[in-house]
Amino acid sequence: MTPSQPLSLAQKPADYSVLFLDMNAYFASVEQQVQSTLRGLPVAIAPYTGSTGCIIARSYEAKEWGVNVGDNVASARKKCPKIKVIEARPALYQLYHKEIFKVLNSNAPQVTALSIDEFIIRLTGRDQTKTGAFKLADNIKSDLKNIADYMTCSIGIGPNYFLAKVAGESKKPNGTTLIKLSNLDSFYKKIKLRDIPGINFRMERQLAERKIYSAYDFYNKSLMELSCLLKFPGKVWYYRMRGWEVDEFVIKNKTVGHSHVLPPELRTPEKALSVLEKLASKVAYRLRREKLWARGIAIRISFLSGGGFADYKHCALFNDTGSIIREVRSMIAKCRNWQNPLYVAINTFDLVSTANRQVSIFADIERSRAMSEALDKINDEHGANTAFYASSFEGRKAAPDRIPFGMPRYEIRH
Ligand SMILES: [Mg+2]
Structure with a gap:
């Protein structure tokens, strides 16, 4: 969101509005899915497997050895001599992405892919209740097991995209976490400032300069204080942290x-x-x-x-x-x-x-x-x-309402 866009506060926050789904250790678990000999082993994925290659994903087993995303292959091998370093196969990950998307679409009408391994679902109808939302989460997890039995996902349920994502990130792997408006206070007490998506080192420092040291400090600032401290973004953060839908994707x-x-x-x-x-x-x-x-x-x-x-x-x-x-x-x-x-x-x-x-x-x-x-x-x-x-009028019979098939496609130049 850019500062020029006014905030839309038309709709009040409500619980059980959004479900966020994140595939756990995605690239590594796809590899473990298709190569069963890799299961249970420390696995790292790199675009290039030479010693200077950069690790872009790693299995939970590799994480236990201290291997991190961003490490180079040489240092990952140093930390974990038995690590299996695999060259990334983007087409394969894309294929699984499409299958996962299909599963989500068959369970809920409003699915949006945020990235190759993150999805959001805007809850509708009976899914907007506690029973409904948890049932949807269970159904999705069991349907995903049918296409990829070794892969797991974390699910967050919340009043807006932001809180659903925070909930999803809070329990990995395989969690289902709910954040409710009535629990926001205790929730922000539990997490660190850096656990909030969108708060990086730079922003953490900026906030510290303004005497905001914890997630709870940040949450407790009034609208006026945040607007003064951070201008327009402060205002957006105020509403975002309280479950208003201020983010668009x-x-x-x-x-x-x-x-x-x-x-x-x-x-x-x-x-x-x-x-x-x-x-x-x-x-x-x-x-x-x-x-x-x-x-x-x-x-x-x-x-x-x-x-x-x-x-x-x-x-x-x-x-x-x-x-x-x-x-x-x-x-x-x-x-x-x-x-x-x-x-x-x-x-x-x-x-x-x-x-x-x-x-x-x-x-x-x-x-x-x-x-x-x-x-x-x-x-x-x-x-x-x-x-x-x-x-x-002239054209209304010419283009019947059917799905165009085999029509020439063209690229949009940017
Ligand atoms: Mg993930």
């Missing part, structure tokens, strides 16, 4: 888009634009469905002659139909050399997951969002395309 490598090959009767600039707008409204609908917001948009038009027009831009966070259509029109206006259009595509990127509706901070698009939601409701109840933006 940009979902890397995920885009939401649609594309369409134009039939001969739609190969005019006006009709191509109309199809593109229809695709744009479908994209906005999908963003809303997946509770995502986008910060980037890219479009592409390919011409029959082989040439094309492509543009992309970063804009204010949006997931409403009005904004996306406006952006598409302003981008299309830059296309000077129209020829017979053959193919149109739209993609949104820099996606942000907002389980907490942060709409109040985007007042200018609030009205358009409300209208989009009204249209979604009509279309959900009465079938797709009952209501649509007038401008996409």
